[in-house]
Amino acid sequence: MNQKSIAVLPFNNTSGDIENQYFADGISEEIINTLSKISGLKVTSRTSSFSYRDKQVDARHIGNELGVSTLLEGSVRKASKRIRIAAQLIRTDTGFQIWSESFDRELIDIFDLQDEISMLIAEKIREHFGHFDIQDDFNTPKTTESAAYEAYLKGRYYQLQWTNESIQKAQEAYKESIEIDPKYPMPYLGLSQSFAHYAAWSQVDRMKGLYMAQHFIKKLGNDFNHLADLHYTKGLYAFIGNWNFEKAQFHLSEALKINANYAEALEFQADLCNVLGAFKEAQTYINRALSLNPNALNHHYTKAIGYYLSAKYQEAIKALDGALSILNTWQMALELKALCLLLLGEESAFRVTVEQAKPETQQALFQLWHAYHQQQPSDLEITNAYDFYLGIPVYLKLYSGQHQEAFDHLVDSVKNRSGQFLGFRFDPLLSPLREITDFKKLEAPFLAMTLGEAKKTDIKTEEEVLTESEVASYSEVVRRLMYEERVYIDAHLTLRNLAEKVELHPNKLSWLINQKIGKGFNEYINEYRLKDFQERALDPANSHLTLLGLAYDSGFNSKSVFNDFFKKKTGMTPKAWVKSNN
Numbered sequence: 001m002n003q004k005s006i007a008v009l010p011f012n013n014t015s016g017d018i019e020n021q022y023f024a025d026g027i028s029e030e031i032i033n034t035l036s037k038i039s040g041l042k043v044t045s046r047t048s049s050f051s052y053r054d055k056q057v058d059a060r061h062i063g064n065e066l067g068v069s070t071l072l073e074g075s076v077r078k079a080s081k082r083i084r085i086a087a088q089l090i091r092t093d094t095g096f097q098i099w100s101e102s103f104d105r106e107l108i109d110i111f112d113l114q115d116e117i118s119m120l121i122a123e124k125i126r127e128h129f130g131h132f133d134i135q136d137d138f139n140t141p142k143t144t145e146s147a148a149y150e151a152y153l154k155g156r157y158y159q160l161q162w163t164n165e166s167i168q169k170a171q172e173a174y175k176e177s178i179e180i181d182p183k184y185p186m187p188y189l190g191l192s193q194s195f196a197h198y199a200a201w202s203q204v205d206r207m208k209g210l211y212m213a214q215h216f217i218k219k220l221g222n223d224f225n226h227l228a229d230l231h232y233t234k235g236l237y238a239f240i241g242n243w244n245f246e247k248a249q250f251h252l253s254e255a256l257k258i259n260a261n262y263a264e265a266l267e268f269q270a271d272l273c274n275v276l277g278a279f280k281e282a283q284t285y286i287n288r289a290l291s292l293n294p295n296a297l298n299h300h301y302t303k304a305i306g307y308y309l310s311a312k313y314q315e316a317i318k319a320l321d322g323a324l325s326i327l328n329t330w331q332m333a334l335e336l337k338a339l340c341l342l343l344l345g346e347e348s349a350f351r352v353t354v355e356q357a358k359p360e361t362q363q364a365l366f367q368l369w370h371a372y373h374q375q376q377p378s379d380l381e382i383t384n385a386y387d388f389y390l391g392i393p394v395y396l397k398l399y400s401g402q403h404q405e406a407f408d409h410l411v412d413s414v415k416n417r418s419g420q421f422l423g424f425r426f427d428p429l430l431s432p433l434r435e436i437t438d439f440k441k442l443e444a445p446f447l448a449m450t451l452g453e454a455k456k457t458d459i460k461t462e463e464e465v466l467t468e469s470e471v472a473s474y475s476e477v478v479r480r481l482m483y484e485e486r487v488y489i490d491a492h493l494t495l496r497n498l499a500e501k502v503e504l505h506p507n508k509l510s511w512l513i514n515q516k517i518g519k520g521f522n523e524y525i526n527e528y529r530l531k532d533f534q535e536r537a538l539d540p541a542n543s544h545l546t547l548l549g550l551a552y553d554s555g556f557n558s559k560s561v562f563n564d565f566f567k568k569k570t571g572m573t574p575k576a577w578v579k580s581n582n
Helices: 018-036 046-050 059-066 107-129 146-159 164-180 186-200 206-218 228-241 245-258 263-275 279-292 297-309 313-326 331-344 347-354 359-374 392-399 403-415 428-435 437-447 468-483 495-502 506-517 521-538 547-553 559-570 574-580
Strands: 005-008 070-079 082-091 097-106
Touching: 005 018, 005 046, 005 059, 005 107, 018 046, 018 070, 018 107, 018 146, 059 070, 070 107, 082 107, 097 107, 107 146, 107 495, 107 521, 146 164, 146 186, 164 186, 186 206, 186 228, 206 228, 228 245, 228 263, 245 263, 263 279, 263 297, 279 297, 297 313, 297 331, 313 331, 331 347, 331 359, 331 428, 347 359, 359 392, 392 403, 392 428, 403 428, 403 437, 428 437, 468 495, 468 506, 495 506, 506 521, 521 547, 521 559, 521 574, 547 559, 547 574, 559 574
Parallel strands: 005 070
Antiparallel strands: 070 082, 082 097
């Protein structure tokens, strides 16, 4: 488990109005997005975190499932133009609370409050689990109109439901947000993403959808290139809208450069690798996405499609079973699993899988089995190819002996940039078409498209941030503050407080304590508190005081933290240690 990690659970809506659920969800997601900008911190994505909504699950169990060391829980109460947020940070190894606080602010201050909460959380994780840099400014896109922000959050709430009805509601809310504040960038991105996704799968008129997606991107101009969301949206449009893979790669790389925790961008980078035949690289990207968002259906599917295109059908089925364990009626996964079983010749498992699909899909897949394995031509008339997520109508024609008709259908689909055939160059079921001379002409424009020198988003090797003389000098300042001024007695001492006393940036002090002194901040401070407690406990003048009272006098502010730390360091309880040393 990555110790520098967190999952933000959906905040409870305590406003007394169920209509405000979108606002509580939005605050939770915005904190996730802000924390995700910290490259040294692993942040579980929204889909996986929100899967625990309304579930009474122990923090330790969630930590094991998501692979995180901390959880953030909270509540949001919105009343008129004021907002109250209560939050608590919990360790998943013990279930103990690390930090909690309540905030009562004007709604207009919501952006500063979200950044403040995110900063406090990141600092507490760093103090407890080790060094990483935290930027001074999260560059959060802001609006001075709270109503515009509320409308945006409502749009986001509906967009993430991904139904025709919810997308329409999302677009209405985004347009309302723009009407209130035309300079706020986020609703433009929401509109572009929703139109691009649905155009790719022909849920709306394709040309209109792509036009609208591009229209809303262009509205933003060049003032927001610092936003990972903008590059993600541009990459999404280039990838699924135009099949311009090189442009898509540029923007996805830029998005990941800004936010290495952007799970959706990692997924699309994996998709891009898959359609270009870079299957090993695709698995690297999608595994990173899954580590951030293990409950995302699309991540499991992208992992599976990479295995399918590289003819690793058993591995593909395993990945698809991961998706189906989350949603066992997901048609997209059922279709691909059926195709893998078809290619493996596993008829019994194929039948079980197909029987879970929609009736029209069942009929097509059963006829495909007979056409593929028994050369029985299909007589099924398919009126709408977009009733299927994959190229089943083409496969039926192909294995019914209608090679030219199948190829013509494929040509039209590629020309129209249909999402069903993004991976046509490597689709194993299209193998017979590769014998057709014109197939090489069809794939020729894509042969020159390669991954090139994709920008790496891996964490860089730790560099020396202080010279040797600076390390010696600042180490002495810290030592003096501990021994002479005994700053550890302050139960509310933080890394940032200590950095102010040392007159050193918190990032550099964190690096100094972790890399040069060799301890985490919390352990380093508590060791001084422990030694102070031991001296007090053995002093006869303090015999009338309780051990817990002495612990508090030494700077500890929690009974559980004191007892755990004491036993970890001495192997004994405080009472047993005092008895053995008297």
